[in-house]
Amino acid sequence: QVQLVESGGGLVQPGGSLRLSCVASGSTVSIYTMDWYRQAPGKQRELVASIRSSGSTNYADSVKGRFTISRDNAKNTVYLEMNSLKAEDTAVYYCKQERGAYDRWGQGTQVTVSS
16 A cells, blocks of 8 residues: 655744655655645645656746755655745645556645744
8 A cells, every 4th residue: 555654844934944755655756756745724735846757857936946856766755855945835745646546645744934
Protein backbone atom coordinates (compact mmCIF):
# COMPACT_ATOMS: atom_id res chain seq x y z
CA GLN A 1 0.00 0.00 0.00
CA VAL A 2 1.35 3.39 -1.02
CA GLN A 3 1.73 5.91 1.78
CA LEU A 4 3.15 9.44 1.71
CA VAL A 5 4.09 11.12 4.96
CA GLU A 6 5.01 14.80 5.09
CA SER A 7 6.96 16.50 7.84
CA GLY A 8 8.96 19.64 8.50
CA GLY A 9 6.21 22.22 8.76
CA GLY A 10 5.98 24.74 11.55
CA LEU A 11 5.95 28.39 12.52
CA VAL A 12 8.61 30.61 10.96
CA GLN A 13 9.15 34.36 10.75
CA PRO A 14 8.94 36.20 7.44
CA GLY A 15 12.22 35.83 5.59
CA GLY A 16 12.93 32.51 7.25
CA SER A 17 13.38 29.04 5.83
CA LEU A 18 11.90 25.58 6.20
CA ARG A 19 12.53 22.23 4.57
CA LEU A 20 9.59 19.91 4.05
CA SER A 21 10.05 16.18 3.57
CA CYS A 22 7.78 13.60 1.98
CA VAL A 23 8.69 9.99 2.64
CA ALA A 24 7.10 7.39 0.39
CA SER A 25 6.47 3.81 1.41
CA GLY A 26 5.17 1.12 -0.88
CA SER A 27 6.36 2.98 -3.98
CA THR A 28 9.45 4.53 -5.55
CA VAL A 29 9.61 8.30 -5.84
CA SER A 30 12.11 8.23 -8.69
CA ILE A 31 9.77 6.67 -11.24
CA TYR A 32 6.79 8.98 -10.75
CA THR A 33 6.23 12.70 -10.98
CA MET A 34 6.13 14.00 -7.43
CA ASP A 35 4.39 17.27 -6.57
CA TRP A 36 4.08 19.66 -3.69
CA TYR A 37 0.73 21.42 -3.40
CA ARG A 38 -0.53 23.89 -0.83
CA GLN A 39 -3.90 25.04 0.37
CA ALA A 40 -4.46 28.23 2.31
CA PRO A 41 -7.66 28.81 4.30
CA GLY A 42 -10.55 29.69 2.00
CA LYS A 43 -8.50 29.04 -1.13
CA GLN A 44 -8.19 26.26 -3.65
CA ARG A 45 -5.33 23.83 -3.48
CA GLU A 46 -2.56 24.95 -5.81
CA LEU A 47 0.46 23.28 -7.35
CA VAL A 48 3.70 24.66 -5.94
CA ALA A 49 6.43 22.50 -7.48
CA SER A 50 6.95 19.26 -9.40
CA ILE A 51 9.84 16.93 -10.07
CA ARG A 52 9.61 14.40 -12.86
CA SER A 53 11.26 11.02 -13.15
CA SER A 54 13.80 12.66 -15.45
CA GLY A 55 14.71 15.08 -12.68
CA SER A 56 13.28 18.11 -14.43
CA THR A 57 11.44 20.53 -12.19
CA ASN A 58 8.69 23.13 -12.46
CA TYR A 59 7.56 25.84 -10.08
CA ALA A 60 4.63 28.14 -9.59
CA ASP A 61 5.54 31.72 -10.46
CA SER A 62 4.85 32.75 -6.88
CA VAL A 63 7.68 30.58 -5.52
CA LYS A 64 10.27 30.65 -8.32
CA GLY A 65 13.68 31.58 -7.01
CA ARG A 66 12.64 30.91 -3.39
CA PHE A 67 11.60 27.24 -3.31
CA THR A 68 13.53 24.20 -4.50
CA ILE A 69 12.13 20.70 -5.00
CA SER A 70 14.51 17.75 -4.90
CA ARG A 71 14.53 14.06 -4.14
CA ASP A 72 16.81 11.51 -2.52
CA ASN A 73 16.25 8.20 -4.27
CA ALA A 74 18.15 6.25 -1.65
CA LYS A 75 15.83 7.59 1.05
CA ASN A 76 12.76 7.47 -1.20
CA THR A 77 12.08 11.03 -0.10
CA VAL A 78 11.09 14.26 -1.82
CA TYR A 79 11.97 17.63 -0.32
CA LEU A 80 10.77 21.17 -0.63
CA GLU A 81 13.32 23.72 0.48
CA MET A 82 11.57 27.01 1.17
CA ASN A 83 13.54 30.24 1.60
CA SER A 84 12.58 33.90 1.96
CA LEU A 85 9.21 32.85 3.27
CA LYS A 86 6.35 35.30 3.16
CA ALA A 87 3.07 35.51 5.04
CA GLU A 88 1.27 34.47 1.87
CA ASP A 89 3.14 31.15 1.91
CA THR A 90 1.09 30.15 4.95
CA ALA A 91 -0.84 27.01 4.06
CA VAL A 92 -1.10 23.29 4.52
CA TYR A 93 1.46 21.68 2.22
CA TYR A 94 0.70 18.33 0.61
CA CYS A 95 2.85 15.83 -1.21
CA LYS A 96 1.33 14.06 -4.19
CA GLN A 97 2.49 11.15 -6.30
CA GLU A 98 1.08 11.24 -9.82
CA ARG A 99 -0.23 7.82 -10.79
CA GLY A 100 -3.07 8.78 -13.09
CA ALA A 101 -6.29 7.32 -11.72
CA TYR A 102 -4.36 6.19 -8.65
CA ASP A 103 -2.83 9.46 -7.50
CA ARG A 104 -1.68 9.37 -3.90
CA TRP A 105 -1.69 12.22 -1.39
CA GLY A 106 -0.08 12.71 1.96
CA GLN A 107 -1.91 14.05 4.99
CA GLY A 108 -0.31 17.49 4.81
CA THR A 109 1.92 19.58 7.03
CA GLN A 110 1.09 23.08 8.26
CA VAL A 111 3.41 25.97 7.42
CA THR A 112 2.72 29.26 9.15
CA VAL A 113 4.74 32.38 8.33
CA SER A 114 4.18 35.05 10.93
CA SER A 115 6.06 37.45 13.13
